Amino acid sequence: MPPGSVIGILGGGQLGRMIALAAAPLGYRCAVLTPEEDSPASQVAWHTIVAPYDDAAALERFADLSDVVTLEFENVPAQAVAALAARVPTAPDERVLAVTQDRLKEKTLAREAGLATVAFAAVERGDLSAMRETVGFPAILKTRRMGYDGKGQRRVDTLEAAERACRDLGDSLIAEAVCPFELELSVIAARSPGGEIRAFDAVENAHENHILRTTYAPARIAEAVRAEAQEAARRLAGRLALVGLLAVEFFWSPEAGLLVNEMAPRPHNSGHWTIEACRTSQFEQLVRAVCGLPLGDPARRHDATMTNLLGAEADDWAEPVADPDTHLHLYGKAEVREGRKMGHVTRLLPLGSHIADGNG
Ligand SMILES: Nc1ncnc2c1ncn2[C@@H]1O[C@H](COP(=O)(O)OP(=O)(O)O)[C@@H](O)[C@H]1O
Ligand SMILES: [Mg+2]
Known part of the structure; x- marks a missing residue:
């Protein structure tokens, strides 16, 4: 992509701000799509569209402005990325996001790649049977999607606590063994x-x-x-x-x-x-x-x-x-x-x- 091209950035946070600051010396312009007014990225970007990630018209305008779209926030709705991908290359692409938006898929990929993880099990609609078999207690229950900075997760030491956590955290969870890491x-x-x-x-x-x-x-x-x-x-x-x-x-x-x-x-x-x-x-x-x-x-x-x-x-x-x-x-x-x-x-x-x- 020659200098002068436009990098679209999904998300307006500090990561987007620092992407835009790194793009400028190489001669690129950055366009930002973010729901937030006066975002960290928009303060240093060439162009900003303020709109929710599921605004079809805004996604179209953003795609048409951009020569490639990247992201600083991976939990954008899959449909938004699909809508963009129909008009402009996205890097990373939908296939990558499908894995990295889901803690269960991530850990499964790591195992398939021959890498070790803590013991884990899927917990769907409160069904703790696989968890009791392969993880046991204590465990950490996490939402498969959308968690960050420890949000959407809870340590549980008993079956009763796990049942309560399932009610609070939702239908699609992963249970993990607690790793006594150094x-x-x-x-x-x-x-x-x-x-x-x-x-x-x-x-x-x-x-x-x-x-x-x-x-x-x-x-x-x-x-x-x-x-x-x-x-x-x-x-x-x-x-x-x-x-x-x-x-x-x-x-x-x-x-x-x-x-x-x-x-x-x-x-x-x-x-x-x-x-x-x-x-x-x-x-x-x-x-x-x-x-x-x-x-x-x-x-x-x-x-x-x-x-x-x-x-x-x-x-x-x-x-x-x-x-x-x-x-x-x-x-x-x-x-x-x-x-x-x-x-x-x-x-x-x-x-x-x-x-x-x-x-x-
Ligand atoms: N299975 C685990 N065993 C021990 N500590 C954990 C485990 N999972 C998460 N933690 C602790 O919680 C932090 C946040 O969890 P993480 O899975 O990285 O989610 P996120 O960063 O998306 O909130 C980790 O950095 C670690 O300190
Ligand atoms: Mg983390």
Whole structure:
């Protein structure tokens, strides 16, 4: 796709904002479709259509403006993506979304790819029989679709609690064994239309209240584990044959090794450190992939620690902006809510710092 072409972005959040900021130096324009007025992405995009994702006329206009459509939010209705795909190439495509919108399909794909996961079972309309057989208690019940930041999931220790959770969470659930992980890792892999696949370093993620708090790049774990996680992410990206990015989250413990938890076909919060610390950022890599440019070099040039600024924490921007080793990103969100991702800071460290400090 030549410079001057238009990348359509479904979704107006901070991921869309950072995609648009990475597209501009390569000469592309971005059009955003989002239900939200004055969204983080629209503040830096060339054009925005404010409409719900199921507005047929808006989808048509958006498709006609765009030379390719990508997304920063994967839980868009399948019909919306189908309507777009009839008029414009979408990357990733409907086939990929059908898997990555559904936790049960994701885990099934991981198993088919020869990768380990926690024990899991489908729970349809409150039928707990498969769960009692293959998962047992304690377990985590999750909605198969639409969950994020720990929403739509509950830990259950007894059958009665599981029955209650089924009533609260809905008809289509997955039950998972609780993984006593020591570390959560993630890897972002990019795949080009020609099938080239390149992965960023494996990072370590610390969550608070199910929301990502801090990412350590690289993960403070043995090199062999990091390499195994990269290989797993590359394998899943290849199996899905997606164009764009695939972010894969893992659990790791010495007993169970590496287990695939979930995946997302888009830039990921745990990849924000790549903006300053890698030769190519996750956002530029996505732009390269969807526009059919050669993929960039994901090599890490620094170690990094990325910390999300949640809610009112973003009010303390004066300190990081004055620190020469720290890069401040604010997303332009007017409304402050508790736990809302308002921005992040990335602190650069010399190569090798995390391994020297850490438990690896
Ligand atoms: N099977 C599990 N065992 C232990 N912890 C889990 C399990 N599933 C989820 N968690 C914890 O909850 C967090 C959020 O769950 P996740 O499946 O990643 O959903 P999402 O990020 O979409 O909300 C995980 O990062 C992990 O800390
Ligand atoms: Mg997750």
